[in-house]
Amino acid sequence: MKKLLLSLFISTILFSCKEEPEITMNTKFNPEKYTVHLIMLENKNKLDNGYELSKAIKENPSFIDGFTNKTYSEIIPGLMLKSKEQKKIRLDEKKKSDELNQKIITKLEKKFKKKVDEFNGIGWYYHKSWGARWLNRKGLRADINTDGYCYLVSNYHSSDWLFHTKIKVIVNGTTYTSSEIKRFDDSNKSDNSGGKIWEVIQYSKGRDNGILKAIAKNSDKVIKVRFIGREFKDDIILSSKDKLAIKDCYELSKALR
DSSP states (O other), X not given: OHHHHHHHHHHHHHHHTOOOOOOXXXXXXXXXXXXXXXXXXXXXXXXXXXXHHHHHHHHOGGGGTTOTTOBHHHHHHHHHHHHHHHHHHHHHHHHHHHHHHHHHXXXXXXXXXXXXXXXXXXXXXXXXXXXXXXXXXXXXXXXXXXXXXXXXXXXXXXXXXXOOOEEEEEETTEEEEXXXXXXXXXXXXXXXXXXXXXXXXXXXXXXXXXXXHHHHHTTTSOEEEEEEOSSOEEEEEOOHHHHHHHHHHHHHHHHHO
């Protein structure tokens, strides 16, 4: 019994160690291994763009229809033609998309003031509804840079501290809650002057948890905002000015990216 098991074990090893037959242009197309085969042919200088062709097939599985029992030398010319046609379609679509985005950018930029850092070339857009300073009221706003990076900002202004660390928003019947931004976090800022206080939180890195997008997509709806503090909370109805400005920021962000 032991000899039989040993024999089977050795046979398994020998079988697994067998090398795959050499791949040439005369090898028949294998729908399960075409990716490896095309790249191997490229490595042997038999093909200029094996990686690109394998990628094209993955993106368009219908490319391999009718390839059964045909050699790589027979199918590659047709495959290259299909790949080039697909690439042209993508380039044409990108061109149309870029032109449309540029029209959107040109239209929306009229609603913003832009300040660019001369040293790094990156700047920030400031919506004319808000300006560059903190708001002297309770509300929400958004910051957006020239690369299209955009995030939500909560602005609490009052005569008493709330020490809010997150917000909850009801949009079209759905409740969204931001991540909690602790008081010691660099994104949680505050100031006071003349008996008034400002608490400003930047929900960068997606910490708004979808609130900005929800507001932008429902700017015509009533939106309720709750500032949640250490012990207390404060509710407001988001102004139409804030809703429309946030929508502008969201759309400009998408066009810039």
